[in-house]
Amino acid sequence: MRKKSKNTLLAAVGAVMLGSVAISVGTFHESAEAYEYTTRLFDGHGVTIKTEQSFGNGTGMLLSASNSGAYAAYKDELSGELTLCFELPEDDFGDTVSFAFTDKINGETFAVKLVTGAKGDSYFVSANGKNAGIYYSSAGEAGGYTASMNGDGYYTKIARSAKNTFLFNPNTMCLYINDKLIWNLLSSDNDGGTLGKTYGGFSVYAFDIGFEDVKDDSARLLIDSICGQSTNDKYLMIDDGSPAIYADVKLNAVKGEKYVIPEPKAYDVSDGALSSENVRASVSDTSGKVLLNAAWEKGLSFVPAKGGEKYKIVYEIADNSGNVGQVSFSVKSFSEAPAGNFGFSGKFVGGPVGVNGAVELPSATLTSDLLIENTVLVPETVIYKCVGDVRTEIRRAAAGEISSVQFAESGIYEIVYEKEYYGAKFKEVAGKVMVREDQAGFSYVRFNENYSTGETVAIPDCKIVFGGKTADAKATVRYPDGSVYTAKEITPRQTGIYSVAYEAEIGGKTYSKIYTFSVTRGENDVFKKGVIESKIGAYPYDTKVKGLNVRLKAKTPAVYSEEIDFSAWNYNDTLIELLAISPEQNSVVYNKIKITLRDSEDYSNYFTILADGKTDTSSSQLTLKTNGYDYCAITGAGVAKYGIEVPHSFMSAEIAGRSASNNTISIRYDYEKGVLYARQADGSYAVFADFNNEEFTKVAGTFGGFTNGKAMLEVSFEYRDRATLGWWEQAYLYCGADVMILKMAGYDFTSGAIADITAPEIEVDAPKMLPNAVVGKPYTIFDSKAFDKIDGNIAPRVRVVYNFGTAQYVDVKIVDGKFLPTYTGEYSIVYTATDRAGNVAEVVKKITVLAHNPEDLRVFAADDGKNEYIQGETVALRKAEAQGGADGTYEITATVFDENKQVIDIADNAFQALKSGVYTVEYRVKDYVGNTASFSYYVTVKEQTLPQLQSEKLVIQPIFTAGQSYKLPKLTATDYAGDKPNDVAAEIYVRYPSGEFEKVADADAFVADENRVKHGDTLEFEYRFVGRKAASAYRAQAHVAKLDTKSGSIDFKNYFVYTGTTGELKESCVSFTTAGRGSALFGKNLLADGLNFSFNTVDDNLNALQIKLSDSVDPRISVLLSVKRTSNNYYTFSVNGGTASNIAAATANRLLDFSYNDNGKKAFVTTNISASSGNSVTADVKNMLSGGMFNGFTSGYVTAEIEFESKGSEETSVVLYSISGQSLGGVKDKTTGEISGTTRDYIGPKIHVNGEYMGTIREGEKFIVPSAIAGDVAGYVSQVTVSVSAAGGGYVTADDGTILKNAPADKVYVISPKTAGRYGVRYDCYDSNNNTATFTTRPLYVNSRGSEGEIVCSYSGEMPRAGKIGENIALPSGIAESPVSVSVAVFDPYGMILVVSKNGAFVPKQQGKHIVRYVFYDLSGRFAVEEFEIAVE
Secondary structure (H helix, E strand, O other): OOOEEOOHHHHHHHHHHHHOOOOOOOEOOOOOEEOEHHHHOEEEEOOEEEEEEEOOOOEEEEEEEOOOOEEEEEOOOEOOOEEEEEEOOOOOOOOEEEEEEEEOOOOOEEEEEEEOOOOOEEEEEEEOOEEEOOOOOOOOOOOOOHHHHHHOOOOEEEOOOOOEEEEEEOOOOEEEEOOEEEEEOOOOOEOOEOOOOOOOOOOOEEEEEEEEEOOOOOEEEEEEEEOOEEOOOOEOOEOOOOOEEEEOOOEOEEOOOOEEOOOEEEEEOOOEEEOHHHOEEEEEOOOOOEEEEEEOOOOOEEOOOOOOOEEEEEEEEEOOOOOEEEEEEEEEEEOOOOOEEEEEOOOOOOOOEEOOOEEEEOOEEEEEOOEOOOOOEOOEEEEEEEEOOEEEEEEEEEOOOOEEEEOOOOEEEEEEEEEEEOOEEEEEEEEEEEEEOOOOEEOOOOOOOEEEOOOOEEOOOOEEEEOOEEEEOEEEEEOOOOOEEOOOEEOOOOOEEEEEEEEEEEOOEEEEEEEEEEEEOOHHHOEEEOEEEEEEEEEOOEEEEEEEEEEEOOOOOEEEOOOEEOOOOOOOOEEEEEEEEOOOOOOOOEEEEEEEEEEOOOOOOEEEEEEEOOOOOOOEEEEEEEOOOOOEEEEOOEEEOOOEEEOOOOOOOOOOOOOHHHOOEEEEEEOOOOEEEEEOOOOOEEEEEEOOOHHHHHHHOOOOOOOOOEEEEEEEEEEOOEOOEOHHHOHHHOOOEEEEEEEEOOEEOOOOOOOOOOOOEEEEOOOOOOOOEEOOOOEEOOOEEEEEOOOEEEOOEEEEEEOOOOOOOEEEOOEOOEEOOOOOEEEEEEEEEEOOOOOEEEEEEEEEEEOOOOOOOEEEEOOOOOOEEEOOOEEEOOOEEEEOOOOOOEEEEEEEEOOOOOEEOOEOOEEEOOOOEEEEEEEEEEEOOOOEEEEEEEEEEEOOOOOEOOOOOOOOOOEEEOOOEEOOOOOEEEEOOOOOOEEEEOEEEEEOOOOOOEEOOOHHHEEOOHHHOOOOOEEEEEEEEEOOOOEEEEEEEEEEEOOOOOOOOEOHHHHEEEEEEEEEEOOOOEEEEEEEEEEEEEOOOEEOOOEEEEEEEOOOOEEEEEEEEEEOOOOOOEEEEEEEEOOOOEEEEEEOOOOOEEEEEOOOOOEEEEEEEOHHHOOEEEEEEOOOOOEEEEEOOOEOOOOOEOOOOOOOEEEEEEEEEEOOOOEEEEEEEEEOOEEOOOEEOOOOOOEEOOEOOOOOOEEEEOOOOOEEEEOOOOEEEOOEEEEOOOOOEOOOEEEEEOOOOOEOEOOOOOEOOOEEOOOOEEEOOOOOEEEEEEEEEEEOOOOEEEEEOOOEEEEOOOOOOOOOOEEOOOOOOEEOOOOOEEOOOEEOOOOOEEEEEEEOOOOOEEOOOOOOEEOOOOOEEEEEEEEEEOOOOOEEEEEEEEEEO
């Protein structure tokens, strides 16, 4: 800085101001000298510079800019420490200010950037194409999280002070803000973070202050001082800044060796650059003894007298005003010079190579104890040619970057890394290269060790030289899946190992070289759509937790990039583990995450897991549903819609005593068993979904697996509820949501990387005890398969090795899946599987080989004592066992022969004896090496002449309603007489009371004649079967009910047929009274689904109450629901006499509420016992009363017989209030109080839909509209009809041509909707008393298949760019063609949402920038968002 004369007025002013003040620091000499900072300190490039400005804390020099990119360049070149004391305006946030530095010696640059924020300012270094800043926790500590937090955009955050001090020390290359270290540029590692580059000291440098990003047209920074010189006045009246000094002191000392004092550089704001010769240097030891004190000159030095000493080197200089600047350094001395430590970017790979071949030279760094702490030097790569003992240097270059060398001559070359620094010498030999004339030379080609999917990989050209001839090599790329391509560049999507082969022909001979590299999943390539961005990083509220931070798009599921092969998934396999990230801790924006697994080949086959945080701060609830059903979960209390609780906060709230890594949603999926598990607070995993649990699938729906075991994984979110509007309809909510994924589909992101490090799993189908082999006999290789969580099924490689694992191993040939042992001892079958990432799994099966074939093999079957049967019976085979032979495993086969040596079929280890005679059962056994043995026994079968039913007795419906049509079972019997069995159809007869048997004319429409029976009579049915030698007959009885179902004359006590029980009609119920045992059989069929009986005990004498439900068409399908009293007077509940569960104390006035649901032919039963001391018990119905498997009531209707039992011979009464919601009470006469059977029927029928009746499909896909039935307790039901309304209006036409408007619902219809939208499905019917019923299903949604391209946004006019407060601003309409919809929202400068009128206009109330957001979306999940700015004045 040069002094400048001012005019007389300024000099006078200066004289007046200074004349009466005694100043202890330097003042300006001569009377008319001052410094004008506005013109002398900075050159403003788009920056306005003003002095004597203030933000309220004193005055200073103001730098302001209205445009991004403006900067102010400090005019002088600086040396030594730079301090900048500055202020920021309180209300300016979002601006980016940079402090840029340029080394004037080597041109290296870096910048410290400041991003202002309302909750603190963020500082980071920007250099080498990266940003970095040490991350400090809320406690102010750096805990090793810098790398991950920098990856997420979190740097050095500082609470803003009234005055802030920035410091750059070029001697240590450290950068500070308010005494907090931002970065050390000398170190390659700062709290685990790196810039990928280190910087030496800046001896002379330039400094700029830039306004990189200016918000709201204004950014300001007020400088209070620079380098200690205050800037609070227009003129420099007092020189209060001391000089700054730089010296390149980075070397420690060695005993007895001369230590050269490095040259200092000095700078003063007032005086500018100061001469090095004016700097005084001194050296003292730890005792304070001064060893050197002199003006610096070239060659100034001292010699340490001993090792282990510390020396202090001090540089000092005074400016023209007498202000003294000083800097000191501490230097250690060593008795001997420490060696250097070289670090390389990779391993040096030498030769041999051919003439004109190239070798890669890794980059290198140098550290040493001889260098002052944190000092990193860049060595040089030196190449020597070696001829005998003579080494000739042929090249020397800095090793800061990876490079290469091409050898033009044959010979031996040595590669050495060297560095000489202030007399200290370091070197390391990397290796030697032999360059041969008889070998082809390949030009330099380089690939990184690893790339990411989606990253472009250039395939460099390569030339091959041999014998003076050059050829261009052809490059072929082999992908992990084995496919081969030729290209100049590739963008890999597969993960795994790639190889690039270069090949050329010279002189008739082919020369080739192969390079390999790996490709791992790229951060933004984990999901193929639905993601704004994704990157590896730390959880912002617990930086120890690392994972993949994903920003999800609104209303669009994020779809994982790969199909997941679930075919071998089991309990230990994590489907996904994730953690919600709230933008502000302890606040909630979204509180629902959905995880959907969708069949790769069937869009409608899926299930969705819902994690709902509701308003809880420390837990979330997990539920699951399939397409068309409801969310629910298995909990400790049974199946519940509220779900299973897991420790997870959508508010990102801290949960006391637990780290965030333990508060994740972690889900495992055992695909083979159809079970999903959720991690609990104690770390264990609990079942929350089981597709084998009928109670669960009744609510959540059934799921039979994916078409080929493969599915796509989708992750989506929903915002917390906002009044009555769906968030998807509001443009203002089309913002992203952040979630951290820790594990997913085989990937583990918790290491802070995306890498497949898990080897495949090999499964060998071998017995636990391995069979022995025999010399000379072929041995079959065990089947095997391998599975990888990411790559799916992998074919294992199989080899057989003799002496495996030893140096004398021998590979044995495999032919047709077998090997032939030739020596005794141990052979090993070795299975290996390699995934695309190169992970290898190995399984070894060791086989003992015997010298001689064992001859003790035998098979036997113990005599069970039953050797005689009757024709038609099923004969169970005896259990066979084997012993001896090669041991381990046996193949036992059974064959049955009749007397004619004909082979008889065997099923379930039994055969059916269709002919009489003697049968031979023969067992044959074969061991693993082919030895065989056999055993036989005999069975005698006697003749059967009568046609036989499969069941021992005829079972028929227990009750018929007179006048109603029924289907009688059509049965056949088997006639075994003759050459072969023959099925004989039944002739059906019925006998009325006091009559004879008469043939039933139509078994499909049998009607009990109302004129020939009275209520409670018995009908007898006879099924006659005429065989070839004889005839058989089977009889069964059934009651008949004669009912008056007309509304107004209904008496429900007469709806029952009583045996040993009486019924009495009361005002609210029917009362049953029994002494001992009795029953009441309901007189008509009931709808099975939703069936309910609501009883109440009257006294304490009830011993048992049972309901027997029988299918109306096939009464063999029956279930018995029982409530019985125990010896300790407690009621228990059981199904079919099975395990009994306690319900409640057996007392009077006990409510017993039986329920049964048969939804979708999924069988289960619920018994609700609800009283003050009652309980609820649920039981799965797995078997019929007869013992066979229960699959629901196939007809959809049942008959119901209620059975009562009192204690001993005491009388007991039980009342029945209702059946399936139909009250059974009578009408009370207001005058007499008498109860009469004049009940009117106001209750409509109930409709049951036979299958799934809603869901989501795509345009053109087929959807099945299920059939339906209906039932009515009091009356009879008309035919059920179905109507399907189309999205565009009207009714849908089924694929068979039926218009689905009141179409008969007694069959299923297939529809193929062609238009996207919402479809309605409705079923209707009415009963005999004209009560109607309508069942409207949840809608069917048909999604558009969408387009392969992006949604194009267009508008009806120009977007306004400016407006005024209080004035109407009209917005253009978004133009969208169906099925694309448009939503619009407007935000004011404070983020508040403004009302947009129906005609697309709004009225601003605030000055500043307003944002207009348009969202274009369709039903396929595509959407596009565009935003515009409007400046409001």
